[in-house]
Structure formats: structure tokens, C-alpha cells
Amino acid sequence: MELRARKLVVTGVLGILGAFAGGIAVAVQPEDSAGPARAASSVAMDDEIPPSAVEDFRYPGADRILAEKGIKLISGDGHILLAECGATADQIKLWSRKGDFCFQAKGSTGQLSLEAPDVWALETSTHPISAELTAEGETQSVDLPQDGYKLVGEGNREAPTTVVEIRVTG
Structure with missing residues (x-):
């Protein structure tokens, strides 16, 4: 035995x-x-290698969102999520010629890398934010306080602006 x-x-x-x-x-x-x-x-066994268990911080469903809405969501920490505009009071809004894009902040800090073209204004409600913008090869940072609103790019009669990063700062 x-x-x-x-x-x-x-x-x-x-x-x-x-x-x-x-x-x-x-x-x-x-x-x-x-x-x-x-x-x-x-x-x-299958010749396929299983997916890595290491987090790469890519935004889930980014290809579908790009095709449907025209905004490229690249990566983030999960604390800033694309949301329906007006769905919650706690939103960050990008006003754009391609449509308005709204995000919900899920904490007092957060980061999202994206490409939102032709943005002409930024708005935030309950959280202050910092946004990185590019226009004609130049990058600039814009800070908005809680309940802030700011014209950018074409909203200021300047070159079309792309938002490339949003950070919740408090």
C-alpha cells in the first residue's frame, strides 16, 4: 500500500x-x-500563453469608447472614470467640439491619461483638478479649484486643444 x-x-x-x-x-x-x-x-496543452497577472493600468474598453465617442482613454489609476454627463453631481466635464465628456472622480486623488481633442472648456464640481493640455506642439498645465470652470484653446480664441491628462488633486 x-x-x-x-x-x-x-x-x-x-x-x-x-x-x-x-x-x-x-x-x-x-x-x-x-x-x-x-x-x-x-x-x-494550448500553445497560448495566459495573460499576465501584472496590472498595466490600461483603461478597460478603450477601443470601443474611441469608436463610439471619439475620445481615447489610455490609462489611469481607476479613480477617474468615464460617466454619463449629468448622471452624478460629482463630475469633471470636458466641453469639446466632438461632444461633451464627463468623468466621475472616485476619490480625493486620481489620474487619467487620455486624448480628448478640440476641448474648449473644463469644469469640475466637488474636486479640484489639474489638466495637461497640448496645442500646436506645446504643453501647458491648467489648475481648476473645486466648482471651477475655465475656457481653454478655442474657448479663448486660441489653437484647438487636446486634453492629455486629468488629475484629481484634492
């Missing part, structure tokens, strides 16, 4: 090592009336 148990353990360990090293799985069949346990035939 003890020898049989040892064989099962050794066979199982070898099967696991083989699966990790060579990409194959070894199954162990339970003992039946025909004799002791034996290794089943090897089966090739």
Missing part, C-alpha cells in the same frame, strides 16, 4: 514538472481492477 502511494506521488510530481517544463500534461488514472495506477498518455 505504501509503495503504491509513493508511486502516485512521484508520478503526479513528474507530471506537474513535465507540464511546466515541456508544455504537456500527464494524467494519473486511479487504480482499477486491472492493476496499479499508471500514467495516461500525454496531451499537448
